[in-house]
Amino acid sequence: MGIAAVLAFGLLGEGGATHVASASTATTAPAAPTASAQHGLSIAPAAETVTAYNYDGYVYLDSSFWLAAHNGSYEFWAKRTKLSEPTTLTKTVIRGTKRTTTKVPASLVDGFNGLKDGLTVQVATTDGKVLSKDTRSLCLGGMDRQRVDPTGRTEPVYPSFCGGAWFTKSTVFGVEQGWAAQVDAYFELKTKRKNLVVTTSISAPVAKVLGLPANGRSLTQKVKIVDECDTFDCANVGEQLLGEPDEGFSTLAEEAPLTARAQDLRAQSAGTHGTHGAEAGSTGPEHRVNLFALRDGDHGGDHPSLGQQGTEPSTKKPAKDTLPDLVSMPAWEIGTENEDGTDRLSFSAHEWNAGPAPLVVEGYRKGSAEVMDAHQFFYRDGKEVGNAKTGTMEYHDAPEHDHWHFLDFASYELVKTNGDLVTTSGKQSWCLVPTDPVDLSVPGAAWRPEATGLDSSCGDRSALWLREVLPAGWGDTYSQYQTQAFDLTDVRNGTYQIKITVNPNGALHERTKSNNISYRTVVLGGKPGARTVKVPAYEGVDTETPLDLR
Incomplete structure (x- = not known):
């Protein structure tokens, strides 16, 4: 090992x-002792x-x-x-x-x-x-x-x-x-x-x-x-x-910050992949590598869906039991930061699939262009039963990205309390990965998404094909910070809402769109170079304190 x-x-x-x-x-x-004796x-x-x-x-x-x-x-x-x-x-x-x-x-x-x-x-x-x-x-x-x-x-x-x-x-x-x-x-x-x-012991209780x-x-x-x-x-x-902090795998909320020793080790060898911590002058949280994310080599190869006959693209309305239910959760882990003189509002966003079927999106390259046609595939009992054209994937050539993004998954907006748009975040495209379990009791929930055979991949520049998956019961968390956060340069102090919309253009087939939008109230204050934010509790919970899920 x-x-x-x-x-x-x-x-x-x-x-x-x-x-x-x-x-x-x-x-x-x-x-x-022998198995029968235990x-x-x-x-x-x-x-x-x-x-x-x-x-x-x-x-x-x-x-x-x-x-x-x-x-x-x-x-x-x-x-x-x-x-x-x-x-x-x-x-x-x-x-x-x-x-x-x-x-x-x-x-x-x-x-x-x-x-x-x-x-x-x-x-x-x-x-x-x-x-x-x-x-x-x-x-x-x-x-x-x-x-x-x-x-x-x-x-x-x-x-x-x-x-x-x-x-x-x-x-x-x-x-x-x-x-x-x-x-x-x-x-x-x-x-x-x-x-x-070394002595390892389980407590008496x-x-x-x-x-x-x-x-x-x-x-x-x-x-x-x-x-x-x-x-x-x-x-x-x-x-x-x-390991290296990859875009799309940037936060694991329940973890404590890295130990000082871990930070030292990462600093020694980080190169262009430094810790995604708060920049100088930032009041935001530390961003960490997400260990729930699927890793290379974890994908199962014996899933029953593998090796079966593929399906022809269809525009027919897919059956409800083959559809996911995409849900937007309110923003959390919200903070302010100042980088190169620009004030920004950072936040984490989380969208999940309430099932019963997985969200499976595949991209097929169009010639030599760095663009793919995206198809949504529909599964029943682990078997592919259909697909439909659903959007576009594009190659994202940028530091700490250098992979393919799906353009039709979510949108992040800062709006006034009356709904008027103030600004959008600097990131509006995604590489779908199951990063966090939300509810593993929902119908169709995947307990071991790394072994389903529906492996997630962000690909590289030479990719001809991609498969990105959000299994039932799982969500995908992105942390919007630095240039991906909201630019506050022209935003006055006051009360606003972070609006998160999953499936914003309706291109993805799902069971219902009634739960696709969430709002989180924020109160901006401070002065240029030192902006502040207050975040009221959500359902009685202060999500801006260290996570305690007791």
Whole structure:
């Protein structure tokens, strides 16, 4: 495993350390009884030694801590009916056709992030000196899944993450029968030690919810440290650690800002891809890489829709059960910034698909011109049943873009309270990607969009064809900042509204257009060079404070 994989959910990801807590008494890696002898959840057999990577005086490690499900699946639903209400969490044990559901105590619910304070990771020297001990939420939805016995499904079912955004209504996570999920036990530590020991423990209250015995909730492993420069080109290690912030993947609201160490690493190797943080003089939020976005290599190749006969373009009205329902959510993460003397209003925008069918748009190039005809495809039960011409895709030749945009997805406008247009944002075209789950309980919701075979791609200049997808239950978040934000040069102080319209010209086929427009009130103030903005709460929730989905 390369260090990029080790750090994917560490420097940027879910379940980051929240505070120090005590770990339980550690045990070594458990023995592996036969599948038929195991019941419920348990720590999967694990290697006694794990590999850590040393770079620039820091050690990076994921402890390889796995929870396996035997003779049943463990399914957790996090839901809320209103934005202002706390998230509830239920656990369902599924054995055959029998489902047993219990409610998780509110004190153990960390919003959409999993089980609160459920996991402690302790790093110590071989003689027992504790160097680091962090407690974080426990998510049973790890990025990596592995099969542990032949009784379960051939592929995993549950999402590979926990978490949500401001407008998330419901998410699901869990471990399938016969599978094990890797728990986020990542840590980073500044040390020159060459021999370490890592102990990963599940708290007693959470172990009780999961049905883990007192002597089966902790794992201790030796740590083998490898010099990362022996594996990667050291000149590029920082970029390999953090990845590049791609346009269209710019925000993950539920995450804490990058650690100082992460910012240092990115600065060392950013080049033209620096952190999308607030510029000097900005009062806006930091923009971060979105880990919900699909990544190269994550796309499934065995989806039933692949390899079937294509359909002829048609202008016939598609059936309702083959259509998406596109919904506009109000703007959030709103701030002001000043760049090169220009005041701007930055914001994040979010449009999602309430289903039941996915939004699938494909582009077909017209000769050598950097233009594609866009077609919307209609699916029923994973099978393509028709398509229709729906708009245009164009190649966007600009820094941090250099890919294709669909021109007919959304529009962003700043309007007066009477609806009169004041100005538009500097970005009015899109590369569609499922970045955030909104409601995974809607009909047709995709729990694992990376495995549907309907992969999203922004393409490059040489592309002949593209497929961009927004699955049911998912939204696409864009952060409008710098030149993409509203130019406030000629905008007076006062009360305005950010108007977001999905499917603005009606070119996309969908179930209803009644929910395509949203408004968010903003109050502008300040002076040129130091503009300010106040944002009233939405449905009783202040979305401009650090995200807390408890």
